[in-house]
Amino acid sequence: MADSSNALHESRSDLSAHTVNMHRALVSLQEELEAVDWYRQRADACGDENLRAVLLHNMREEIEHAAMVLEWLRRNDDSFDEHLRTYLFTQVPITEAEEAATGEDAGEATDAGPRAPAPPGLTLGSLKGG
Ligand SMILES: [Fe+2]
Structure with missing residues (x-):
């Protein structure tokens, strides 16, 4: 993993394939939720009505992505x-x-x-x- 914000905390060779996939899903969930927060804040601050609508649309898409990853986690843990x-x-x-x-x-x-x-x-x- 290249980015320190989503790096594995143990050697890859010590981790099971399941743990690495869980890591991928957990990091993805973090990223989706962070994007939801960012889009909502940008929409609040945006003075352009049409751009605000796009930002809120994108926020809802990120919520969908988060829900999909959460369901994968539920099915696999x-x-x-x-x-x-x-x-x-x-x-x-x-x-x-x-x-x-x-x-x-x-x-x-x-x-x-x-x-x-x-x-x-x-x-x-x-x-x-x-
Ligand atoms: Fe997303």
């Missing part, structure tokens, strides 16, 4: 799969999603107030595609 299934597309307060998914107390204090009930049909089995 069990921990990403587990945690994305726990937290994404839930309706409960985010800090309660783990407990809602597993039925187990996460063991952390919460100031979220009264507990919102889990959405109907949201069970560990349903989250795991069972």
Whole structure:
């Protein structure tokens, strides 16, 4: 890797092919998210309405790219799969999603107030595609 910002931190010969591909995906996700941030800021500051529209269009494209890479990560890493299934597309307060998914107390204090009930049909089995 040529750029120090996305360099491997260990010798390539010590890394599995899977780890190198994960590195590629993780760096790509970082780059896509950084681009989203940059385009949104440029659009905010841009005084030309038509250029702003182009910048926001490009920002949305970068969000699509980020989502595609994130899905690759989910399909290729069990921990990403587990945690994305726990937290994404839930309706409960985010800090309660783990407990809602597993039925187990996460063991952390919460100031979220009264507990919102889990959405109907949201069970560990349903989250795991069972
Ligand atoms: Fe992109």
